[in-house]
Amino acid sequence: MRDVAALAGVSVKTVSRVVNQEPSVSPDVAQRVRTAVATLGYRHHLGASTLRRTEQRTGTVAALLQDLSNAYSASVLRAIEVAAHERDIAVVASSLDEDPARERQIVEGLVRRRVDGLVLMPATASQAYLQPDLDAGLVTVCVDRHPQGISVDSVAVDGARGGALATTHLLDHGHRRVAFLGDDLRIETAAARYAGYERALAAREVALEPGLVVTGLRSAADAARAVHGLLDSTDPPTAIFAARNAVAEGAVRTLRERGVAHATALVGFDDFALADVLDPPLTVVRQDVDAIGAEVVSRLFARLDGDTSPPRAVDIDLELVRRGSGEIRPPH
Amino acid sequence: MRDVAALAGVSVKTVSRVVNQEPSVSPDVAQRVRTAVATLGYRHHLGASTLRRTEQRTGTVAALLQDLSNAYSASVLRAIEVAAHERDIAVVASSLDEDPARERQIVEGLVRRRVDGLVLMPATASQAYLQPDLDAGLVTVCVDRHPQGISVDSVAVDGARGGALATTHLLDHGHRRVAFLGDDLRIETAAARYAGYERALAAREVALEPGLVVTGLRSAADAARAVHGLLDSTDPPTAIFAARNAVAEGAVRTLRERGVAHATALVGFDDFALADVLDPPLTVVRQDVDAIGAEVVSRLFARLDGDTSPPRAVDIDLELVRRGSGEIRPPH
DNA sequence: TCCATGCTTGACAACGTTGTCAGGGCGAGT
DNA sequence: ACTCGCCCTGACAACGTTGTCAAGCATGGA
DSSP states (O other): OHHHHHHHTSOHHHHHHHHTTOSOSOHHHHHHHHHHHHHHTOOOOHHHHHHHSSSOOOSEEEEEESOTTSHHHHHHHHHHHHHHHHTTOEEEEEEOTTOHHHHHHHHHHHHHTTOSEEEEOOOSSOOGGGHHHHHTTOEEEEESSOOSSSOOEEEEEOHHHHHHHHHHHHHHTTOSOEEEEOSOTTSHHHHHHHHHHHHHHHHTTOOOOGGGEEOOOOSHHHHHHHHHHHHHSSSOOSEEEEOSHHHHHHHHHHHHHTTOTTTSEEEEESOOTTGGGBSSOOEEEEEOHHHHHHHHHHHHHHHHTTOOSOOOEEEEOEEEEOOSGGGOOOOO | OHHHHHHHTSOHHHHHHHHTTOSOSOHHHHHHHHHHHHHHTOOOOHHHHHHHSSSOOOSEEEEEESOTTSHHHHHHHHHHHHHHHHTTOEEEEEEOTTOHHHHHHHHHHHHHTTOSEEEEOOOSSOOGGGHHHHHTTOEEEEESSOOSSSOOEEEEEOHHHHHHHHHHHHHHTTOSOEEEEOSOTTSHHHHHHHHHHHHHHHHTTOOOOGGGEEOOOOSHHHHHHHHHHHHHSSSOOSEEEEOSHHHHHHHHHHHHHTTOTTTSEEEEESOOTTGGGBSSOOEEEEEOHHHHHHHHHHHHHHHHTTOOSOOOEEEEOEEEEOOSGGGOOOOO
């Protein structure tokens, strides 16, 4: 900047004014500065700029999601990134992999970097550790799960309603032996979907059978093993509720391998590409990921723009998409 | 930091030493400082730190990929992110959407932020605009496409070989009317796959028929329209090479809708989840995305660690995965 | 006892930028 | 001609941190 100033024959402050497009610079001086900037290849240093500025904004937000290679996390990231780009804001992305220690470690790194905002899909049981940073002005929006121990905006779906929707649908098609396959119940979303499953069984007065509940499933391979186990049991289920997309993937594959894809009902949670062209097409409870992303972005930027209204917990609608696999009836 | 120093009864420099874990601080002073840091909730300011440091590293790298919601881009991002986390490096992620102007704009923003490294899936025809920043020490690795106008590391697959692999496979199964469905040929990867298609036809002395080539397809919906068009033509293809995963998705859906999924051979490019349980299972040319990600990460961090060997262009192997759809034979 | 050595600590300036404030020039109004 | 006010510009300090250098102190050897 000093060099630019020297070449243009002005002070560094004037260069600063031109770079920041402040109005009070005469056109010919501004032009001289711009020429000097171009010939020297000068690059404005955003870090130094934010350090000095009164309003300490880095123009960076972070997205802490569970797994960036999962379509759901990726969609949320995409929504944030598109909106951020319009405002010249950079997006730092991280996967948490359901690891609370990792969440805290990554958040710490981001706070050190003074990101302006955080979109968080929490892996921790409580986010109270964030309180000092929230007080210091860190804008935070939770997604997919509700905040615990702090009071911030959140955008999620009603997982219990989704679980009930899927389970009731299977019960309505005559099933009495409906299996639940999901992730670790310590994870809020898994617990909610399971609660919906239980609630639906209770509403129809169908006894909950512990042998039909398998949790802690994270990958498609985990799910495949679980389905094999259920099918090999003495009294296998006639229907399966796969409460995660990776679990649904494993279930689809296993039912097909075992040749019972048309004999066992299956409802997945979370839609994915080509679910409609599987054989049979997969019935799912769909979360509107675009709506979730849009709402997250809207809350995040509203807060960054100074919205100080009380935190909101927004629930995005769920929808049962009937495609075939969930409408299979039980034997005889 | 000043407050911490005052509370601990030491100078700011000593606080700095403790924060940076420099060895020459007596244990009791260090403890006093750490206590003060904790009680005041002090957060080290990485921006100010890098501003002052001699080695101007921000501990941030950027991934500029085509579409973060696409499984391929997402996998590359994931690989970078995992490796970066181990080194306390943050990853900024952006989608370019094949838009050259967007690429330049985003790169400019990142340079202003002084990122240490760039992983770039170029959308521009030439990346010569990066030269001044490369000279200034910006580490860059291209992925999926080779750099043009600059000399940097790159990691890609041999798209022409992939196109030839797919096309030859279809020809070997007796097809003579093989359609090519792909993206705009100005995109390097699309052009390479098409070149492979042409080369394979020529090698078998099958005439190239322009009516069987549809390009500029970006989405599954685009591909669906194209397949409908081909099937409605007077002399439809007996086999289709879908040279992108979104295109394969549209082709699968359309062939199924039209009831010819078992009568028309189909080979896709790029594997995806559940391709093995489609009906028929989808034959694809698979890129080893994990290997690509690993290689990108390895090149990037080697350069950041000071490797100054000549730039390398690494080609990752392609593999034809035979699953059924590509082995369908032409009628009679 | 004295000095050299090593260890710990602090004062100061500097990184690249912008907020603050003051000064110079010029046009308009009296 | 003089003053007032506006417009443009620059000098200086400061943002939060660390590199440099020098000084204080204890230790150990002569």
